[in-house]
Amino acid sequence: MKSYRKELWFNTPARVALMNITPMVDECLRESGIKEGLVLVNAMHITASVFINDDEGGLHQDYKTWLEKLAPHDPTRQYRHNDSGEDNADAHLKRQIMGREVVVAVTDGSLDFGPWEQIFYGEFDGRRRKRVLVKIIGE
Amino acid sequence: MKSYRKELWFNTPARVALMNITPMVDECLRESGIKEGLVLVNAMHITASVFINDDEGGLHQDYKTWLEKLAPHDPTRQYRHNDSGEDNADAHLKRQIMGREVVVAVTDGSLDFGPWEQIFYGEFDGRRRKRVLVKIIGE
Amino acid sequence: MKSYRKELWFNTPARVALMNITPMVDECLRESGIKEGLVLVNAMHITASVFINDDEGGLHQDYKTWLEKLAPHDPTRQYRHNDSGEDNADAHLKRQIMGREVVVAVTDGSLDFGPWEQIFYGEFDGRRRKRVLVKIIGE
Numbered sequence: 001m002k003s004y005r006k007e008l009w010f011n012t013p014a015r016v017a018l019m020n021i022t023p024m025v026d027e028c029l030r031e032s033g034i035k036e037g038l039v040l041v042n043a044m045h046i047t048a049s050v051f052i053n054d055d056e057g058g059l060h061q062d063y064k065t066w067l068e069k070l071a072p073h074d075p076t077r078q079y080r081h082n083d084s085g086e087d088n089a090d091a092h093l094k095r096q097i098m099g100r101e102v103v104v105a106v107t108d109g110s111l112d113f114g115p116w117e118q119i120f121y122g123e124f125d126g127r128r129r130k131r132v133l134v135k136i137i138g139e
Numbered sequence: 140m141k142s143y144r145k146e147l148w149f150n151t152p153a154r155v156a157l158m159n160i161t162p163m164v165d166e167c168l169r170e171s172g173i174k175e176g177l178v179l180v181n182a183m184h185i186t187a188s189v190f191i192n193d194d195e196g197g198l199h200q201d202y203k204t205w206l207e208k209l210a211p212h213d214p215t216r217q218y219r220h221n222d223s224g225e226d227n228a229d230a231h232l233k234r235q236i237m238g239r240e241v242v243v244a245v246t247d248g249s250l251d252f253g254p255w256e257q258i259f260y261g262e263f264d265g266r267r268r269k270r271v272l273v274k275i276i277g278e
Numbered sequence: 279m280k281s282y283r284k285e286l287w288f289n290t291p292a293r294v295a296l297m298n299i300t301p302m303v304d305e306c307l308r309e310s311g312i313k314e315g316l317v318l319v320n321a322m323h324i325t326a327s328v329f330i331n332d333d334e335g336g337l338h339q340d341y342k343t344w345l346e347k348l349a350p351h352d353p354t355r356q357y358r359h360n361d362s363g364e365d366n367a368d369a370h371l372k373r374q375i376m377g378r379e380v381v382v383a384v385t386d387g388s389l390d391f392g393p394w395e396q397i398f399y400g401e402f403d404g405r406r407r408k409r410v411l412v413k414i415i416g417e
Contacts, residue, residue, distance in 0.1 A: 001417050003314040036142040044392025046331045053185045058219035062228050080336035089340050105274035114183025135383035139140050175281040192324045197358035201367050244413035253322025278279050
């Protein structure tokens with residue numbers, strides 16, 4: 001069994017952002033030389049997500065609107081987490097909806113994806129350096 | 140390390156449907172001959188889910204009602220994704236609640252499940268051919 | 279490839295509870311002797327979750343309030359699942375928001391975590407013995 005590990009670093013200018021990171025994960029897989037196995041891609045921070053969906057701008061706008069409705073940022077004092085001086089309780093909630101991680105099959109050296117699957121980094125409390133872990137195991 | 144891959148195809152007559160696919164995944168595991176490892180089961184489409192819960196009709200009705208409340212299909216023009224002529228933005232949202240994939244332990248050649256765990260395909264934009272990936276790695 | 283399996287048992291005095299189980303998973307990893315691979319930690323019951331987030335009391339209060347808003351326990355008769363005499367339909371819904379499982383990378387014999395990542399057992403229908411599965415594969 002081979003294993004591979006890499007951290008991907010991000011610093012989004014906006015508090016909330018969705019970024020297509022598929023090319024970076026593809027590059028990791030190439031570097032790893034692994035042909036059959038599993039890739040784990042996870043946010044290493046608890047106010048961010050990694051998820052798989054469509055690379056379509058209208059949909060990303062819908063996600064932001066919808067998450068804001070389900071877990072609004074304001075008023076920040078509605079959350080007990082923010083009593084300690086934080087203002088990111090909503091980001092911890094949004095990340096649970098969108099998920100922490102994805103596990104993707106590796107087949108013949110490629111990410112084994114359906115037609116529209118793309119991997120996204122979902123940032124809900126940005127404007128600082130944060131990272132994603134890519135771990136690959138297989139042969 | 141051994142690996143196994145299979146696609147399962149579905150075409151649900153209704154737009155929204157929940158199907159128990161545990162027997163199919165069991166069959167894949169038998170075919171694979173793998174005794175210890177992990178099974179990944181994921182939707183290959185971004186408007187569908189794979190999840191684990193209870194095979195109980197009342198609960199499935201509750202899921203449908205609840206998802207419709209959290210991410211309503213109508214009016215379709217409330218979503219920017221639908222500006223391009225699509226009508227399935229809600230399905231992309233519902234799938235994030237229910238999840239893309241499950242990872243299940245394989246122990247002694249069986250799916251290592253608690254008493255009521257069953258694997259479901261959750262379709263939120265059906266009436267066309269779509270598929271699920273089963274990938275198993277182990278020994 | 280090595281594999282390791284352990285069940286962790288819980289019996290929470292309250293119906294809803296969030297417990298930090300990271301030390302138990304750490305102990306499993308030590309017992310396994312595995313240095314590189316993946317850990318799967320999943321609820322074996324369908325009214326409970328395993329998730330990764332922050333060990334902060336205010337946030338846990340926020341999760342409980344938020345989940346109760348998204349999937350209220352009362353009135354129990356709003357759910358068709360409860361027609362059969364159950365009262366835990368809401369727990370099946372809450373568990374979908376928080377997730378069934380986490381997959382964590384193992385690197386150099388440790389859980390490969392970001393600064394604040396901790397693993398939690400999320401109980402939504404407690405006051406009885408229930409369990410979590412820890413499965414580790416690797417070398």
